[in-house]
Amino acid sequence: MLEVKELETHFFVYEGIVKTLNKIDLTIYKEETLGIVGETGCGKSVTALSILRLIPSPGKIVGGKILFEGQDLLKKEKEKMRKIRGNKISMIFQNPTSSLNPVFTVGDQLTAVIRNHQKVSKEEARKRAIEMFKQVGLPDPRRTLQKYPHELSGGMQQRVMIAAALSCEPSLLIADEPTTALDVTIQAQILNLMEGLKEKLKTSILLITHNLGIVAKICDRVAIMYAGEFVEEAPIEEIFGNPKHPYSKGLLESIPKVTQKGKLETIGGTVCDLLDPPSGCRFHARCPSSMEICQKERPGQTKIGKNHFVFCHLYNS
Amino acid sequence: MNKFLRYIGRRLALLILVLIGLSIITFTLARIVPSDPAAVYLGPRPRPEQIAEVRIKLGLDKPVYVQYAYYLRDLLHGDLGTSIRTHQPVLKSILRFLPASFELMLTAIILALIIGTLLGVTSAQKENTLIDHANRLFAVTGVSLPAFWLGLLFQLLFFRCLGILPLGGRIDIYVSLFSPIKHITGFYVIDSLITGNWVAFKSSILHLILPGITLAAYSTGIIMRMTRATMLEVNREDYIVAARAAGIPERTVVFKYALKNAMAPTLTTAGLAFASMLTATFFIETIFYWPGVGTYTVKSILLNDYPVIMAVTLVGALLYVLVNLVVDLVLVFLDPRIRL
Numbered sequence: 001m002l003e004v005k006e007l008e009t010h011f012f013v014y015e016g017i018v019k020t021l022n023k024i025d026l027t028i029y030k031e032e033t034l035g036i037v038g039e040t041g042c043g044k045s046v047t048a049l050s051i052l053r054l055i056p057s058p059g060k061i062v063g064g065k066i067l068f069e070g071q072d073l074l075k076k077e078k079e080k081m082r083k084i085r086g087n088k089i090s091m092i093f094q095n096p097t098s099s100l101n102p103v104f105t106v107g108d109q110l111t112a113v114i115r116n117h118q119k120v121s122k123e124e125a126r127k128r129a130i131e132m133f134k135q136v137g138l139p140d141p142r143r144t145l146q147k148y149p150h151e152l153s154g155g156m157q158q159r160v161m162i163a164a165a166l167s168c169e170p171s172l173l174i175a176d177e178p179t180t181a182l183d184v185t186i187q188a189q190i191l192n193l194m195e196g197l198k199e200k201l202k203t204s205i206l207l208i209t210h211n212l213g214i215v216a217k218i219c220d221r222v223a224i225m226y227a228g229e230f231v232e233e234a235p236i237e238e239i240f241g242n243p244k245h246p247y248s249k250g251l252l253e254s255i256p257k258v259t260q261k262g263k264l265e266t267i268g269g270t271v272c273d274l275l276d277p278p279s280g281c282r283f284h285a286r287c288p289s290s291m292e293i294c295q296k297e298r299p300g301q302t303k304i305g306k307n308h309f310v311f312c313h314l315y316n317s
Numbered sequence: 318m319n320k321f322l323r324y325i326g327r328r329l330a331l332l333i334l335v336l337i338g339l340s341i342i343t344f345t346l347a348r349i350v351p352s353d354p355a356a357v358y359l360g361p362r363p364r365p366e367q368i369a370e371v372r373i374k375l376g377l378d379k380p381v382y383v384q385y386a387y388y389l390r391d392l393l394h395g396d397l398g399t400s401i402r403t404h405q406p407v408l409k410s411i412l413r414f415l416p417a418s419f420e421l422m423l424t425a426i427i428l429a430l431i432i433g434t435l436l437g438v439t440s441a442q443k444e445n446t447l448i449d450h451a452n453r454l455f456a457v458t459g460v461s462l463p464a465f466w467l468g469l470l471f472q473l474l475f476f477r478c479l480g481i482l483p484l485g486g487r488i489d490i491y492v493s494l495f496s497p498i499k500h501i502t503g504f505y506v507i508d509s510l511i512t513g514n515w516v517a518f519k520s521s522i523l524h525l526i527l528p529g530i531t532l533a534a535y536s537t538g539i540i541m542r543m544t545r546a547t548m549l550e551v552n553r554e555d556y557i558v559a560a561r562a563a564g565i566p567e568r569t570v571v572f573k574y575a576l577k578n579a580m581a582p583t584l585t586t587a588g589l590a591f592a593s594m595l596t597a598t599f600f601i602e603t604i605f606y607w608p609g610v611g612t613y614t615v616k617s618i619l620l621n622d623y624p625v626i627m628a629v630t631l632v633g634a635l636l637y638v639l640v641n642l643v644v645d646l647v648l649v650f651l652d653p654r655i656r657l
Contacts, residue, residue, distance in 0.1 A: 054561055056553075086564035093562075098555040103577045103652050113563045148653045164563060 001204055002028040002051070002089075002172055007064035009043075009050045018274045020046045022228045022282075023064065025301075028172065033198065033205040035215040035236075037251070038225035039271055044208040047225075048174045051206075052091060053081055069171070087117040090165040094177040096157035100149035106160045107145030110167060117168045132163040135200075136193060155186035159193065166197055173198070174206045179214065191218055212255055216240060221307065224248050227272050227282040229298075234308040244310040246287045281313065289314060321649075324657040325642065332638045336631055340392070343630045344385050347623035357620050358401045375401075388627075397631075398624030402617055407628045411610055415632075416503025417487060418598060418609035423504075424529040425594060429536035430587060434576075436537075437544025437583070441552060442571060452541065459538030464597040468531040468604040475527060483524050485606035492520040528605040532597055536590040543586040547579040554578070581648050588644035595633050 004026040011018040020043045028034050036044050049055050051066055053073060066073040068089065073081065085091075093099040101109055110132065111125040120128065126145070133141035136159040149157055158178060165173055175194065179187040195218050198205055207219060215222055216236065223233045224247065232245040243249045250267035269286035272278050278285055284294035293313050302315040355371040356363055363371075372378050376387055391398060397407040433456075440452040475482040483489065487505055488498070496516045501508045505521035508514075551557060552575060560570045602611030610629060617625035649655050 049558075052562055054558065056558075082564050082566065084564070085562055091559075091562040093555055093559055095555060099559040101556040101560065101574050101578070102654060104574075112565060112569075116563070116565055150654050161559070 001030045001069065002026075002206075003065075003067040004047075004051065005065040005067065007047075007050060007066065008062045009046055009055055009059060010062050011059040013058055013275075016275050019277060020059070020228050020274060021050065022277070024225075024228070024230055026223060026230070028204050028206055030171075031198070031202050031204055032220045033195075033207060033218055035207045035209060035219035035222045036225055037209060037212060037215055037222055039210065041271060041274075042225045043228040044210075044225055045176050048091065048176050048206065048208055051174065052085055052089060054085075083117070086113055086165070086170070087168045088170050089172045089174065090168070090170040091174040091176065092158070092161045092165045092178050095181045096154055096161050097149070097181070099161055100157055102149055105146055105148055106152065106157075107147075110145075110160065110164050113164045114167050128167065129163075132167050133160075135166075135197065136160075136163045137189075138163070154182050155189065158182060158186075158190055162190070162193065162197070166201060166203070169201050170203060172204045172206065174208070176208045177210070178207070180209070180211070187214070194218065212251065224251065227277060228274060229282055230311060231283065232310045232312075234304070234310075235306075238305065238308045242304075242308075244304055244308075244315060245312050246289055246314070247283050250288075281311075320657055321646070325646075328638075328642050328645075332635070335638060336634060339634050340389070340627065340631060341385070343627045344388065344623075345381075347621070347626055348381055348384075350621055352621040354401050354621065354623060357622065358404075397628040400617065400622055400625050402620050402622040402625070407624050410613060410625075411628060411632060414608065414610045414613045417607060418602065418611060420487075420504045420506065421525065421528055421532060421602070421607060421609060422594060422598060424525050425532035425536065426587070426591070428529055428533040429540055429590075432533070433537040433540025433587075434544050434583060436541040438548055438571060438576060440541070440545040441548030444549060449545075453545075456538040456541040459534040459541075461538075462534065463600075464531055464535065465600040465604055467534055468528070468601055471527045471531060472604070482527055485524075485528075485604070487521060487524055487608060488517060489520040489524075492517050528601050528607055531605075532594060532601050535593055535597065536587060539590045540583055540587055544579060544583045547582045548575060551575045551578045577651060580651055584644050584647060584651075588641040591640045592637055595637065 004024060006023040006025065007021055008019070008023055009021040011020055024043075024047065026047070036047060038044050046055065046059070050061055051073070053061070055061060061074060064074070068084070073084070076084070100106060107126070107129055110129045111122070114120065114125045114128050115122070118125075129145060130141045133144055138144050138156060138159050144152070144156070149160075152160065162178075173194075178194070179190050182190060191214060194205065197203070205218075207214070209215060219236050221233065221235050222239045223230050224239070224245065225231070226247050232239070232243070232248045234243075239248065240252065243252055247267070250265070253265035254267065256264055267286055268288075272282055272285065278295070280296045281287070281294045281299050284290045287294065291313060297313070299311045299313045299316060301309050301311055304310055304315065353368070355368045355375060355377060358371050358375065359367055376384055379387075388398070395408065397411070399405065400407050400410060403410065436452045436455065440449045443449050472484055476484045496514055498505055498508050498514060498517050498521075499512050501511065506518065506525065509518035509521055557570060557575055560574045561567075565574065598609065598611040599615050600611075601607065602609045603615050606612070610632070614625060614629045617629075649657060
């Protein structure tokens with residue numbers, strides 16, 4: 001349904017060009033949940049914002065294609081793109097507290113989204129808003145509508161964001177670390193809610209997170225990202241049972257386990273500088289099984305199994 | 318609502334303290350100045366015995382603190398004293414000249430808010446482009462050019478060279494003779510508008526343009542800079558990105574979602590800039606022959622007409638405090654997170 005091809009997003013800063021996304025490919029199928037996992041700063045959020053064409057200056061999409069329902073979003077006129085945002089593709093953010101406008105009631109903000117994409121009267125929009133609030137499990141929808149964001153808890157705020165994002169029944173919901181700012185019990189509630197609504201509205205979800213636990217809970221497939229490139233893409237059982245890329249293995253080993261005693265495994269070194277990324281495979285300097293070729297050539301895609309791909313010279317026979 | 322009233326009450330109580338302190342300062346200053354009010358009262362070449370007589374009449378023979386006590390007593394009875402220069406009750410004169418000044422100041426405030434905000438918003442949206450640089454240059458010019466000089470420049474350009482705008486005054490003298498304005502509010506523009514006196518309406522608008530712009534220049538610059546800075550900040554907020562991601566049209570995002578958040582610092586600065594506007598009115602009214610409190614006060618200052626100086630200072634302080642009180646109340650409506 002959504003196909004990203006060789007997408008390149010660069011940031012033109014004073015010190016040079018930061019190649020945040022280096023020709024990435026990504027596919028999201030109908031009604032599936034795809035997780036993008038990676039460290040902070042690896043380009044997860046930039047991928048999300050690139051899809052919506054909302055990269056802030058000095059960033060710019062310099063190449064590639066984003067095919068959504070067969071049409072290239074990068075070739076759309078501004079106005080047509082705007083009509084897709086919030087309507088066909090919508091997004092929820094990491095911090096619900098700062099993602100809601102503090103000086104308007106949540107009802108105003110929700111009805112604004114609804115009326116923006118659907119030709120309905122104020123009264124109908126309000127009814128729809130109440131309906132959405134019920135669906136996301138907000139108590140006393142009528143009264144909540146009149147409240148300002150600061151009068152709601154973080155969990156309720158995120159429910160409002162989800163209500164707004166799903167109010168136009170989009171075919172793709174991008175969730176950028178939707179639960180990071182919430183405490184654990186609320187996290188589970190929000191994830192359950194997203195899963196339930198996804199089934200009901202037949203929406204695909206692109207979930208961005210650095211929490212593999214969340215991925216295990218709701219994703220169908222995972223793409224692991226490192227320094228602006230995907231290193232491995234696999235169905236959920238495969239990534240946890242049969243990780244191939246050294247970085248994926250490292251990530252999985254750095255999850256603390258209750259049964260484990262002693263020191264927690266980490267990945268050595270630090271994330272490379274995207275202003276001046278290493279040649280070849282961007283992970284080679286930190287890779288425990290680095291070879292000579294890794295410094296020279298960017299590894300191509302290798303098929304491991306059904307829907308399981310890895311970008312690593314180790315499997316390039 | 319009760320909370321509002323209590324808050325207003327508290328602020329007004331503080332205002333009284335401010336006014337008392339202010340009256341002590343101005344009173345002392347007026348007496349330190351080496352000038353004899355009695356001599357001014359009598360006009361040119363008074364005889365010594367006349368001066369002595371007037372000194373007793375004005376209470377100048379009493380110790381200064383007694384004079385101040387008398388002054389306060391009169392003040393409580395709503396008597397601001399009698400002008401030494403015109404021999405008229407000060408309050409009456411101020412009330413007569415105030416509408417003219419209000420009309421000018423209100424025009425300037427509205428101009429400054431609209432132009433300053435618009436320029437600030439465009440600058441923030443087009444950060445570091447030619448438009449932004451031009452706007453910022455304009456703002457710096459407005460802030461740094463002294464009002465009296467700017468006024469003279471405008472007169473030179475628009476009256477002398479281009480001849481499209483009047484030199485000064487509130488209304489054309491022929492217009493005031495042949496289609497006089499009926500006094501209702503004291504605002505010429507409004508009075509002529511509601512009585513349908515179109516000739517006078519046009520004339521008073523034309524007369525307002527130059528002094529209005531001159532008076533607005535400083536505040537426009539300040540408001541523009543403030544709006545630009547806060548808009549740049551607000552533009553980076555998550556809720557603006559979220560609004561764009563929800564497909565809200567750019568115009569709504571900027572002028573509704575962002576501007577309402579950016580308005581609070583802008584209005585606060587506008588309230589504070591009102592002080593400089595009060596001072597500038599004195600120069601501008603004098604330059605443009607504007608028959609307002611400013612012109613009246615400048616004439617009085619030159620003769621150390623202390624009852625007028627003190628009264629105008631008090632009225633000015635009162636206005637300043639009230640304007641800022643109104644600003645604070647408006648902020649409460651703009652931002653629901655603000656509690657009184």
